[in-house]
Amino acid sequence: MSLEEGSPILQIMVDLLVKPHYNSNTLTHTGAEKMKAFRPKCINHGCIGLVVPMEGRITDPNPRWRVHCGHCQAASYGKWPHRPGVTPFKTGRCSNIDRRLGFACLINWKLAGAEGRTVKTDVDHKNGNPNDNRPRNLQELCGDCHYEKGRRSGDFNNQRHAA
Ligand SMILES: [Zn+2]
Numbered sequence: 332m333s334l335e336e337g338s339p340i341l342q343i344m345v346d347l348l349v350k351p352h353y354n355s356n357t358l359t360h361t362g363a364e365k366m367k368a369f370r371p372k373c374i375n376h377g378c379i380g381l382v383v384p385m386e387g388r389i390t391d392p393n394p395r396w397r398v399h400c401g402h403c404q405a406a407s408y409g410k411w412p413h414r415p416g417v418t419p420f421k422t423g424r425c426s427n428i429d430r431r432l433g434f435a436c437l438i439n440w441k442l443a444g445a446e447g448r449t450v451k452t453d454v455d456h457k458n459g460n461p462n463d464n465r466p467r468n469l470q471e472l473c474g475d476c477h478y479e480k481g482r483r484s485g486d487f488n489n490q491r492h493a494a
């Protein structure tokens with residue numbers, strides 16, 4: 332596979348390079364201007380908050396961001412309710428139930444539902460860019476599918492390099 336015109340991969344790259352999609356509303360410490368990193372928007376529907384770092388500080392050049400703002404992060408583990416008008420992005424379901432990744436989700440969702448079990452899910456950035464929180468770049472995956480997706484994309488890269 333090469334990056335032909337019109338390929339989805341190329342389109343993503345073009346989007347990333349050309350379109351201003353980062354929320355540049357970052358903290359503006361005087362004197363820290365040059366240091367400030369892109370700070371993506373919280374992924375929850377209806378939330379206008381900006382994400383908080385998982386590691387590092389807001390003023391670091393390249394902190395590792397969470398996908399949620401501080402309020403939603405705490406709400407996700409029940410510290411307080413979500414703000415009015417905000418619905419969580421995560422629903423506790425794996426998007427790969429429809430085999431969109433080309434392999435089957437291993438979780439028995441019927442059984443999990445019947446037993447009232449909740450399944451821990453991750454938010455996956457489809458294009459691999461953790462700062463790209465545009466809705467179309469996000470999907471919710473169970474841990475197994477997230478791992479398998481990463482493993483397979485590694486394999487695909489190796490194949491490409493070997494070819
Ligand atoms: Zn939020």
Ligand SMILES: [Zn+2]
Binds near residue numbers: 477
């Ligand atoms: Zn899954």
